Amino acid sequence: MRLEGKTAIVTAAAQGIGRATAERFRDEGARVWALDRDAAALETVDGVERIAIDLRDVAAIAALPDRIGAADVLANVAGFVHAGTVLQCEEPDWALSFDLSVHACYRMIRAFLPGMLEKGGGSIINMSSICSSVKAVPGRFAYGASKAAVIGLTKSVAMDYVGQGVRCNAVCPGTIETPSLRERVIAQAAAQGISVDEAHAAFVSRQPMGRLGRAEEIASLFLYLASDEAAFITGAVQVIDGGWVN
Ligand code: NAD
Numbered sequence: 001m002r003l004e005g006k007t008a009i010v011t012a013a014a015q016g017i018g019r020a021t022a023e024r025f026r027d028e029g030a031r032v033w034a035l036d037r038d039a040a041a042l043e044t045v046d047g048v049e050r051i052a053i054d055l056r057d058v059a060a061i062a063a064l065p066d067r068i069g070a071a072d073v074l075a076n077v078a079g080f081v082h083a084g085t086v087l088q089c090e091e092p093d094w095a096l097s098f099d100l101s102v103h104a105c106y107r108m109i110r111a112f113l114p115g116m117l118e119k120g121g122g123s124i125i126n127m128s129s130i131c132s133s134v135k136a137v138p139g140r141f142a143y144g145a146s147k148a149a150v151i152g153l154t155k156s157v158a159m160d161y162v163g164q165g166v167r168c169n170a171v172c173p174g175t176i177e178t179p180s181l182r183e184r185v186i187a188q189a190a191a192q193g194i195s196v197d198e199a200h201a202a203f204v205s206r207q208p209m210g211r212l213g214r215a216e217e218i219a220s221l222f223l224y225l226a227s228d229e230a231a232f233i234t235g236a237v238q239v240i241d242g243g244w245v246n
Pocket of ligand 1: 012013014015016017018035036037038041053054055056077078079080081100101127128129130172173174175176177178179180181215
């Protein structure tokens with residue numbers, strides 16, 4: 001078991017990549033704290049400690065260490081995909097994009113980094129995306145800007161704590177089959193007046209491998225970065241995209 005004896009926190013753990021990651025960490029022996037605002041969906045994640053929380057709630061995040069204690073692994077998975085260009089991005093869209101993808105990361109790290117430093121180490125893994133400073137994607141203005149900020153935040157934390165045993169890495173997936181991706185496919189079909197199958201095929205056509213990624217494949221990368229086997233990796237921008245940006 002690669003995470004035996006470790007305490008791990010995963011945000012956005014009720015579905016999609018966060019859920020797959022929480023379940024993988026659990027299966028590898030970690031004590032997992034699964035955080036999500038969807039309490040009902042969270043109830044269906046077995047074998048983990050569950051906390052229903054809105055990750056935009058500053059006070060609720062600050063109170064987490066009193067409940068959880070020190071963590072060895074922090075996986076910041078939460079994010080929000082706004083569809084639109086800069087002219088289609090209103091203030092609330094911009095604010096939510098940064099609240100969930102960037103501010104929640106910042107606040108979770110501020111809450112749990114002190115405990116890692118006391119323990120003498122830890123692994124922080126932040127969810128970015130191919131759509132970030134890695135690559136622009138049409139109609140993903142606020143999303144790309146917020147996920148680029150996640151990379152900058154990650155590199156800075158990695159640099160500042162490299163001598164104290166804390167590693168910090170960013171994960172940049174291509175398009176992954178998840179419930180929220182399904183919603184985006186349906187929305188795109190409606191917006192373009194095409195069928196859901198056609199809209200799905202358009203997402204697949206961006207991927208040279210001819211298929212989308214699976215949440216479990218991203219969870220495997222999170223597991224590796226969380227484990228001691230990745231002890232020499234910090235400040236990295238880990239692309240996992242089926243060859244999209246190659
Ligand atoms: P998803 O959208 O399917 O699930 C997200 C989870 O986050 C849900 O359980 C939801 O309840 C929870 N959540 C939403 N708002 C919240 C809030 N305010 N507080 C607490 N929980 C909240 O997730 P996904 O598609 O697996 O994406 C997860 C992450 O991966 C995101 O950061 C996303 O940007 C990133 N990502 C996804 C893809 C993809 O193609 N699916 C690609 C690259 C990066």
